[in-house]
Amino acid sequence: MAGPPRGSDWRFAGAVSAGGTPPRLRLPEIAFAGRSNVGKSSLINRLARSSGLARTSRTPGRTQQINFFVGRDEIVFADLPGYGFARVPPAVKESWKGLVEGYLEKREDLRGVVVLVDVRRGLQEEDARLVDYLDAVGREVVLVATKVDKVGRAEREKRLGAIRGARPGAIGFSSTCGEGEAALWSELRRLVEHPTRPGGR
8 A cells, every 4th residue: 555545535335244245345454343332433433534434333332234444445444343342132242243253264355353452441351352263263463452542641551561461562542643543554554565364365
């Protein structure tokens, strides 16, 4: 990529729910995963510099499908359903599990997965299980600690240090002020231009 696509360069490219077939876009793809209240949509919108690309909601678990966004016909962002605090029936959560696992294991153009955690809560059990699962199926993981603007600098460094102790290279990120944006885009370019795991073309 010559540079990250911004604003009007992005478009919604389709969605898939449990039992459906995802769109075949034939472009390098990055997935975004995290707990339902971790700020995933806000991070995607910040990267795209488009406030309304990924829908944000005050209700955790509102996204019940995988949404795909294309930037300048160069890269695809896949917004996965959140987990954790989603207030949905167990049967719905189970359908999400099948949808997401099928996508993560079989998607040919998937280059890597950005796993988001809230810096104030650290790497929780569900997050760690997801990272272990992605490692097991051979997917590149970029761990991002969101909402770093919500804590003071000393506390931020302490909490980031703990997260990096579990996953070296974790990136601190703020969707509000853009801290960590350049570092994350650098990682995304690496995944797109130098795929090293299954899913690269």
